[in-house]
Each structure stands twice: as structure tokens, then as C-alpha cells.
Amino acid sequence: MNHTTTPYSFEFDNRFVSNPILLELFRNMLKSRMIEEKMLILLRQGKISKWFSGIGQEAISVGVTMALQPDEYILPMHRNLGVFTTRKIPLNRLFSQWQGKASGFTKGRDRSFHFGTQEYKIVGMISHLGPQLGVADGIALAHKLRKEAKVTAVFTGEGGTSEGDFHEALNIASVWDLPVLFCVENNGYGLSTPINEQFNCKNIADKGIGYGMEAHIIEGNNVLEVYTKVNEIAKSVRENPRPVLLEFKTFRMRGHEEASGTKYVPDELLNEWATKDPISNYSKFLNDEGILTKDIETYYKDSIQAEIDENLQISYAENSIVSDETNELNDVYYNTVNKLFKNSESKNNIRYIDAVSEGLKQSLEKHDNLIVMGQDIAEYGGVFKITEGFVEQFGKDRIRNTPICESGIVATAMGLSINKMKAVVEMQFSDFVSSGFNPIVNYLAKSYYRWEQNADVVIRLPCGGGVGAGPFHSQTNEAWFTKVPGLKVVYPAFPQDAKGLLIAAINDPNPVMFFEHKALYRNVYQDVSDNYFDIELGIASVIKEGKDVSIITYGMGVHWALEVLEAHKDISVELIDLRTLSPLDTKMIYSSVKKTGKALILQEDTLFGGISSDISALIMENCFEYLDAPVKRVASLETPIPFAKNLENQFLAKSRLEKELLNLLSY
Incomplete structure (x- = not known):
């Protein structure tokens, strides 16, 4: 029934939703709420260390997740418990994650929702927020290149839309027609900063205009509206790949995290939104429609409570993690035995730059899932002409010109790796890598250590002085990255090494920073093996x-x-x-x-x-x-x-x- 005048805070339209789905929406919201209420008790008891409450926002997490297919990736935030529970992650693993135990998802190395799981197609956030938007671009790009009719949903808050990564990710997705649902939970405050101090437009959805992007405003506390609209949009995006910006109007009923409190929020605003509680409004509607009975609701609450209690006991019974230095060090990199390809006796006397180009070209021939991205690298061939002629052989799907947005492209490369592809990113000059520093050192470098997701990404960095290029095109900034555990750093001096080490870097499943000195490009010649070969990394x-x-x-x-x-x-x-x-x-x-x-x-x-x-x-x-x-x-x-x-x-x-x-x- 479509209610035009209702006793609820919203209009619930259930004409096209079956009763089982209506009940499942309620049960999933209820489960999220009951877990949260239990976690707040455990927080006060000191059994978990921190909690970011999503109370009052459950309709968004549950509605979006149920609108997506189980094998479509979701990139949630720290207030999206409903994503994890709706995907039916075992509660004992969630509880162990929050207690820093081994059967969680990060072996005690990270807390809260800072984790991902390929099994449930969930990619968790990092505290820097913005890079996950670009990661969604990369995941969606992989689907599009493989012609898979899949969407990717990524969450951020209204505060996160102030970050440069938000703009970079939306621009990339729009230019490349990527099937991404950018889900912005506008809950009124970024920690204590109200929205009028975050942006100066009426709605976040209005920002879609600047990117030529379709945008919608959705009542975030109305689970039926969330589910039906996102379901409709997702079906359309699967058929016609494109990004869509979704602004969910909602409110955060508790502090940014529990220690923050809500003293900065006017009481009348809290009282107003309390009447819009997504669960109480929806349960009243279902009761009035005769869909949810007292017996069913009691059954749901009892079974959920039993599930919580049982899984908490499993988690409590698990021993604390035993510190093991060897395990910690071994998990910094994804260790695999790469097959070594021997160099041939047949050689050509070529320049350093030709060796780099040859290694990259032969790697593209070897790996059908390898994508090369960078500014001006397609028809123009890059500023140093290393990829000249590549478009003719490999096509623009694999040799991709990018907008000028280093951070967004590095994050996109990470998303490609998550979705079973390999990426090489060319920084036009190594100096410009500073604009992509955050996702390199905080996402690529740490993902394997945190949740066993490798970053199969090579960042190529033309570097060095001696060519009169001045302060912004001459740095040799390798020390920025040798400090960061999880990154590999390669810096060859000769053409043979440049080719063999580049091939090895691309074959390595870990993130590799590959420095190429510009002054060597056209000044150093060497006899270089003409076949596809590699040189083991880490050997002087x-x-x-x-x-x-x-x-x-x-x-x-x-x-x-x-x-x-x-x-x-x-x-x-x-x-x-x-x-x-x-x-x-x-x-x-x-x-x-x-x-x-x-x-x-x-x-x-x-x-x-x-x-x-x-x-x-x-x-x-x-x-x-x-x-x-x-x-x-x-x-x-x-x-x-x-x-x-x-x-x-x-x-x-x-x-x-x-x-x-x-x-x-x-x-």
C-alpha cells in the first residue's frame, strides 16, 4: 500500500516489495541495533576499546546491502554494521575482531571496521576515509573491463565529501563511466562540525552536477525507500554502466564515537530525529499492515539475542593473541614463490628508456589482466614516450589516460588489485607522487598486513636531477618510501636491470615503487636480453x-x-x-x-x-x-x-x- 497521509514520519510504499523481503529488512535492522546496544554495554565494561555508533542509520546499511547482489562489492564506513550483518558474517568473528583476537579479520592488527573480507565481498575503510572512494573505482573498472554486469557501492559521510579524494574519485568514475554507487550518509555532523561548516550548497547531491553525474536524494531513515530506490538504480547501472551519487538524509543519534558525546547537538534537533527512528517507524508500519505480528517480532528478538549471546561466548572463550615476532614480520609482505624467467643470450644494444618500455610491453603481453594508467600515456605515449605505440597494440581499455589526480588513480589501482587485476601507474615525475602519498603509504603498504589483501601495484617514478629541471621535477625521493613497511622500492642503474627488475616488480604481488632516473633514459646503452626475463628483487x-x-x-x-x-x-x-x-x-x-x-x-x-x-x-x-x-x-x-x-x-x-x-x- 502507498500511504500519502500516514501516522509515521515517512511514506512507506510497499506495493512492489514482497512480504518476506519486508520482514527481512526489519530483521536485519533489528539485528544491527541489538548488536550495537550490546556493544555499548561492553564498551562501558571495558571489553571493547572503541565504538562508532550507527544507531538511527541502520536503514541505509541494510537497504543498500539488500539491494545489491551477494557477489557485488560494498565498501562501508565505521557506522555501517548493518552491511556486515546483512551479509551474514559470523558474529563470533566480528566480536573477536572488536576484541583484537585471532579469529577476527586482522589478527589483532587493526580494530573496529578497518578490515575487508573477500569471502563476503566487503572492503573496509581506513581512517583517512577518502581513498576507499577511489578503490571502489578500481573494483568497478575491473568489472567493466571483464564485461561483468556488476555494481560497486561505496560509503562516505558528509564530512568525507570535503576531502580531495571524493572529488577525484567522482571525476574518475564519471570520465570512465564506472558502475559505482557513491553513497553519502549525510548525518548532520562531521564529528562536531555541522554541515554548514562543511559545504556551502543546499545538498551534497547537487555536487553531482559538476561531474555530469546522475544524483538522487533519498530519505535515509526510510528503509523501504532506501531499498526500492537503490534496487532500481542498481538494476539500471548494471545494464548501463555509470556512476550515481546518492545522498541519504539521516542523523547520528550518538557521538562520532562514544567518547565524543553529543553536547554540541541542540536538544530539539535530537528530539526531532528521535521521532524519525528507522526501526520504530518501520515496525509500526509493518504491524499496522498486518505483516509483522507481536509473535514474529518476539521471535526475531529472542533468536537474535540468542545468536549474540552464543557468539559472544565463543569469542570470550578464545585466548588472547600470542605475540610472535616472526609471524608479524612475515605478514608485512605477501610471500609467494615467483617463477624466475631466465634472460636470453640474444641481446640488442638499447637505451635505458627502451629497456623500460620493452619490459612494460612484454609484461602487457604476458598478463591479460594488467592495466597501465597515467597522465598522457595513451596516444601521446607519456612525456618520455615510454608507452608510445602501446594504444595501437593493447587498446585504450588497458593503456588509460587519467585525469590529473594522483591520489585517486593510486586508489583505483588498489581496487583493481582487490578485483583480481594488476596495475602499473606512471607518475609523470616522481615529484608528483606527493599528491598520491596517502593511499600509497596508508592503503597499499598496509593492506596485506591488516587483512591479507595484497596490492598488486607498481608505481613507476621518473626521478632525479642533472637535467636542469628545477625543484619540482628533479627529486630523487626514494627515502619517503623505504621507511614504510609493506612497500618494495627498486632503483635500477642499467638497462638490463631496468627491464628485468620491472618485469619482476610487475610479477610481484606486493606494491612496488619503481624509480627510473630521467638522466639515464637516453644516455646509457647496454646489451639487453630481448626475451621476457626477470631479476629477483632484493639482490644487489x-x-x-x-x-x-x-x-x-x-x-x-x-x-x-x-x-x-x-x-x-x-x-x-x-x-x-x-x-x-x-x-x-x-x-x-x-x-x-x-x-x-x-x-x-x-x-x-x-x-x-x-x-x-x-x-x-x-x-x-x-x-x-x-x-x-x-x-x-x-x-x-x-x-x-x-x-x-x-x-x-x-x-x-x-x-x-x-x-x-x-x-x-x-x-
Whole structure:
């Protein structure tokens, strides 16, 4: 019946919804509410550490989840318990997750709803909120490329719409016609900040206009409206892939989290929304329609309570996690045994840039599920022309020009990995990676450790100085990432290594930061194997053997060292090219230093906080008794990189290398 005048806060239209679905909507909301009420008790008892309440917002989580198919991904927030329970995740696992126990989803490594599960097609949030919107883009892109009629739903709050990631994700989805439902729960406050201090438009849905995107406003406390409208929209999106912005008007009846309280909310506003409670209004409607009887409601409450009690006992009975350092360290990376592909004897003398291009091209031929994304990489071929001609061979579905939005594209790459694909992202210059820093260090790097979801993503980073490009196109910023557990960092110096290591990076299921020095692109030639081959990550290379001093370096530093050694052929230097900075080949470093007794570590990066500092500390801690002199670090000046040639020459570590080497030898 469609009620135009009702005793409820909303109009409930059940004409096209069967009674079993009507009852299931109620039961799922009730289950979420009863679990929440129990969790608030446990919070006060100190049995869980934190709780973000979704009381009063259950209709959105339940309605959206029931409108989607079970194998369609949902990316919820911390107030969307109803997503997890409607997908029928065993309660004992949820309870163990919130208590930090092993049968939860993160082995005690994260709390609350910061987890995902492929089994239930749920991808949880991170505290930075925004990146999950781009992740939804990547999941949806994978479905679209495989021509699967699937939608992806992603949640955020009205506060999250202020983040740049929101705008980047919506823009990407719109430009690429991705089947994403962007579900914004407008509950009035971002923690204590009211919506009039968050945005200056009447409705969040109005923002859809700026992206050429269909948008709808839905009464978020009316579960029937949520379910029927989202169901209708989802069916349409499956047939005609496109993004849709959904604004759910609702209210947060408790604090941002329980410790926050609600003192900043006017009492009259709380009282007004209390009358719009989604469960009490809907249960009254179902009772009046004769669909929900007292006996059925009692049965639901009793069975849910029994389920809660039983699963709490299972969770309580589980022992606390036993700390195991080996387990912790082993779970930073997704460990797998990759098949090594040997290099052929057949070789061509090519440039560094050609080797990178060849490795990328042969990887695209090898992996049908590999997508390459970046600014201007399609018809234009990228600013360095590495992907020139790729569109003609692989098509624009796989060689994708992106909008200028590094954060959104990195998150999209993560979504592709979640949905069984591989991604290579080209940063136009390594300097620009700062705009995508958050999803790299907080999403890609930590996902496997948190919930065993690997990030099969390579970020290519043209880097380095010596080309007069100034402060914003010349950094060699590898130290930003060697600090982050979960990332692998590769920095080849020669064409053969560049090709083999790039192929290995793409084959590696972990996130890899792949640095390519721009000044080497067209200036360094080498005979490079023409077949598809890889070089194991984490293994350094001895370029020259010697006995007087070890020079430990990588990238352009290798070529600087070779130039100095050419002028000092009487010096017996062991030159080590690290090639991979994380994981670091400490075994080779220690072996060389123990043999020579002296160590010089050379990097193009500025001195303080660079990787040379850590290598120096490692040598001091592990080889001290073998040293005949202090470890010497040689690096660039502690300034941004200047443009003028004479200033840049002075800046670069190359200008100090020869002097410091001779001083170390004479120590």
C-alpha cells in the first residue's frame, strides 16, 4: 500500500516489495541495533576499546546491502554494521575482531571496521576515509573491463565529501563511466562540525552536477525507500554502466564515537530525529499492515539475542593473541614463490628508456589482466614516450589516460588489485607522487598486513636531477618510501636491470615503487636480453670487485662512481649497485665491508634522513670490528634542487664524491 497521509514520519510504499523481503529488512535492522546496544554495554565494561555508533542509520546499511547482489562489492564506513550483518558474517568473528583476537579479520592488527573480507565481498575503510572512494573505482573498472554486469557501492559521510579524494574519485568514475554507487550518509555532523561548516550548497547531491553525474536524494531513515530506490538504480547501472551519487538524509543519534558525546547537538534537533527512528517507524508500519505480528517480532528478538549471546561466548572463550615476532614480520609482505624467467643470450644494444618500455610491453603481453594508467600515456605515449605505440597494440581499455589526480588513480589501482587485476601507474615525475602519498603509504603498504589483501601495484617514478629541471621535477625521493613497511622500492642503474627488475616488480604481488632516473633514459646503452626475463628483487650487484674500500650506491650514483674510478684506476674499489632498496641486500653489503674495511655510501638524495643513514647504521652495528675508518656518507646539499646548471652541479653529490673517497682512503 502507498500511504500519502500516514501516522509515521515517512511514506512507506510497499506495493512492489514482497512480504518476506519486508520482514527481512526489519530483521536485519533489528539485528544491527541489538548488536550495537550490546556493544555499548561492553564498551562501558571495558571489553571493547572503541565504538562508532550507527544507531538511527541502520536503514541505509541494510537497504543498500539488500539491494545489491551477494557477489557485488560494498565498501562501508565505521557506522555501517548493518552491511556486515546483512551479509551474514559470523558474529563470533566480528566480536573477536572488536576484541583484537585471532579469529577476527586482522589478527589483532587493526580494530573496529578497518578490515575487508573477500569471502563476503566487503572492503573496509581506513581512517583517512577518502581513498576507499577511489578503490571502489578500481573494483568497478575491473568489472567493466571483464564485461561483468556488476555494481560497486561505496560509503562516505558528509564530512568525507570535503576531502580531495571524493572529488577525484567522482571525476574518475564519471570520465570512465564506472558502475559505482557513491553513497553519502549525510548525518548532520562531521564529528562536531555541522554541515554548514562543511559545504556551502543546499545538498551534497547537487555536487553531482559538476561531474555530469546522475544524483538522487533519498530519505535515509526510510528503509523501504532506501531499498526500492537503490534496487532500481542498481538494476539500471548494471545494464548501463555509470556512476550515481546518492545522498541519504539521516542523523547520528550518538557521538562520532562514544567518547565524543553529543553536547554540541541542540536538544530539539535530537528530539526531532528521535521521532524519525528507522526501526520504530518501520515496525509500526509493518504491524499496522498486518505483516509483522507481536509473535514474529518476539521471535526475531529472542533468536537474535540468542545468536549474540552464543557468539559472544565463543569469542570470550578464545585466548588472547600470542605475540610472535616472526609471524608479524612475515605478514608485512605477501610471500609467494615467483617463477624466475631466465634472460636470453640474444641481446640488442638499447637505451635505458627502451629497456623500460620493452619490459612494460612484454609484461602487457604476458598478463591479460594488467592495466597501465597515467597522465598522457595513451596516444601521446607519456612525456618520455615510454608507452608510445602501446594504444595501437593493447587498446585504450588497458593503456588509460587519467585525469590529473594522483591520489585517486593510486586508489583505483588498489581496487583493481582487490578485483583480481594488476596495475602499473606512471607518475609523470616522481615529484608528483606527493599528491598520491596517502593511499600509497596508508592503503597499499598496509593492506596485506591488516587483512591479507595484497596490492598488486607498481608505481613507476621518473626521478632525479642533472637535467636542469628545477625543484619540482628533479627529486630523487626514494627515502619517503623505504621507511614504510609493506612497500618494495627498486632503483635500477642499467638497462638490463631496468627491464628485468620491472618485469619482476610487475610479477610481484606486493606494491612496488619503481624509480627510473630521467638522466639515464637516453644516455646509457647496454646489451639487453630481448626475451621476457626477470631479476629477483632484493639482490644487489657487484659492479667491480676490490679490496681497499666499498662504495655502496644505486641509480645515478653508480655512474658517478664509475666515472671517478675511471680517473683513479689505481684504487681497488668494490662497487656495489644495490638495485633494490627495500628489501635491502644486507648480506652483500656486510660481506663487502668486512672484506675491504672501509665503506662509502653514495646517494643522490639529500643527506639527512636518506637511506645512506640507515645503511651506515647497519654497517656500524654489524661490521664495526671490521672497520678501519668511520663509514662515510656522500649526498646532495640540504636544499631543494636548484635550476641553474652551476647551482645544480654544486647541489649534486657527484661534486663531492672524488674528494670524500680520497679522504676516506687516506684515513
